[in-house]
Amino acid sequence: DDQNTPLSLNDEAVCIAERQVLEGAPPLSSHWQLFDSNDMVASRAQQADSATVIFCLNHNEEIRTLAQNIHSLRRARGAGLKIMVREMQTSLRYSDERLLLACGVNAIVPFGAPMSRFLTTLESIQGQRYNRHVPANLDALLQSLQPLQQKGFLPLDAFCQSVAQLVSNTLLPENGKGLLVALRPVPELKPEQALTLCKPRRYGDLVTVRGDRLYLFLSSCRYNDLDTALKFIFRLPHDELFSNRLVWFEDLQILSEIRQMKALVPEAWKDMPPEINVALPEVTPPQPIEHQTPQPIVLSFNQQGVPRE
Ligand code: C2E
Ligand code: C2E
Numbered sequence: 001d002d003q004n005t006p007l008s009l010n011d012e013a014v015c016i017a018e019r020q021v022l023e024g025a026p027p028l029s030s031h032w033q034l035f036d037s038n039d040m041v042a043s044r045a046q047q048a049d050s051a052t053v054i055f056c057l058n059h060n061e062e063i064r065t066l067a068q069n070i071h072s073l074r075r076a077r078g079a080g081l082k083i084m085v086r087e088m089q090t091s092l093r094y095s096d097e098r099l100l101l102a103c104g105v106n107a108i109v110p111f112g113a114p115m116s117r118f119l120t121t122l123e124s125i126q127g128q129r130y131n132r133h134v135p136a137n138l139d140a141l142l143q144s145l146q147p148l149q150q151k152g153f154l155p156l157d158a159f160c161q162s163v164a165q166l167v168s169n170t171l172l173p174e175n176g177k178g179l180l181v182a183l184r185p186v187p188e189l190k191p192e193q194a195l196t197l198c199k200p201r202r203y204g205d206l207v208t209v210r211g212d213r214l215y216l217f218l219s220s221c222r223y224n225d226l227d228t229a230l231k232f233i234f235r236l237p238h239d240e241l242f243s244n245r246l247v248w249f250e251d252l253q254i255l256s257e258i259r260q261m262k263a264l265v266p267e268a269w270k271d272m273p274p275e276i277n278v279a280l281p282e283v284t285p286p287q288p289i290e291h292q293t294p295q296p297i298v299l300s301f302n303q304q305g306v307p308r309e
Helices: 038-045 060-077 094-103 115-124 138-145 156-167 191-196 223-233 251-263 274-278
Strands: 015-018 032-035 052-057 082-087 107-109 178-185 206-210 213-219 242-248
Touching: 015 038, 032 038, 038 052, 038 060, 052 060, 060 082, 060 094, 060 138, 082 115, 094 107, 094 138, 107 115, 156 206, 156 213, 156 251, 178 191, 178 223, 178 251, 191 206, 191 213, 213 223, 242 251
Parallel strands: 015 032, 015 052, 052 082, 082 107
Antiparallel strands: 178 213, 178 242, 206 213
16 A cells, blocks of 8 residues: 555655556556545655655646645655646646745646656756755745736826836836836827726726826736737737837846836826826936836847848
8 A cells, every 4th residue: 555655764766656656557667555535645745855756737726725735745845856736737827836836836838848858857857956945934935926916997196106006016026027018009099098908807906097098007917928828918919009018027126117107197197188298208308217117138240141230
């Protein structure tokens, strides 16, 4: 009986796994111990020292319990344990992966990865020790990694305050909190009209209007996923709605832009007719260099095809 096999002091080669991760295959060797649930895996692993512990994940509702199990194992059993999660049916959000990593997981095998890839990942973490600090307070960790409990339109001040607060959260990765996006509608469309087409769905996705632009904050969205997110959020193709788009993703850039957004709306401007508000950027004094948006670098090439400085 797997469950009664005592773990030796040196359990380096032992794999304690939820049965599903082997997709119905029997134990791969005498080192494998299969269990019918993640909870059974977790309780067995409470006696392990440097075994590999493999959980499965079928539904995003299991994330919290999984985080609890991983956190408790890592805190109680130390850095020698090798903890893995195999996604069986669901795609974890980036923010969910981050939570599991913060709780002490060594590796997450994504949904859709074949058995061979799973086994390679398993091999790759052998001999590893987990080097990062796992905070003792799981509730604080869960709370700080949850998105803001706000969604959709916020007035400018509230928007700036929420984004600034999120960007200042030191438990979130540096320069990885999300994207601040400024979108200028095509001339035929007023910003307020563009706003009615904007339907944020996720908690933590915020939008506001300032001057002639829509500002969106997309929580824990990565730069290369921006188009995917915008496609979900706007009913119509966003390149037909907007003529210009600026994106900030580094903490300091976002904070600096937020500061500027607030600063550029002094009380006096608020009662001005909209035409004047639209002209606002032209009448402001030139901004210090760090406020400017980074431009993509275009390398020119010489005749040998070697980039020139
Ligand atoms: P996907 O739908 O292809 O989205 C890819 C990435 O685009 C997401 O990665 C996220 O960074 C960004 N993204 C897409 N829609 C939104 C949005 O409405 N708001 C924000 N802030 N970002 C968005 P992520 O988060 O790692 O998610 C990976 C995949 O997990 C998604 O790929 C999707 O297949 C699945 N997923 C995540 N959350 C949900 C959900 O609430 N419902 C469903 N059905 N699938 C989800
Ligand atoms: P929510 O975060 O408010 O997202 C609401 C709906 O937006 C989702 O409904 C889904 O239709 C859509 N959505 C949000 N992000 C994405 C994305 O990246 N890709 C795609 N394809 N769709 C996205 P759904 O799927 O019925 O989920 C309902 C709620 O369940 C979500 O509300 C969220 O609270 C939770 N949820 C679903 N999937 C995930 C996930 O992968 N991770 C986490 N943490 N929560 C999830």
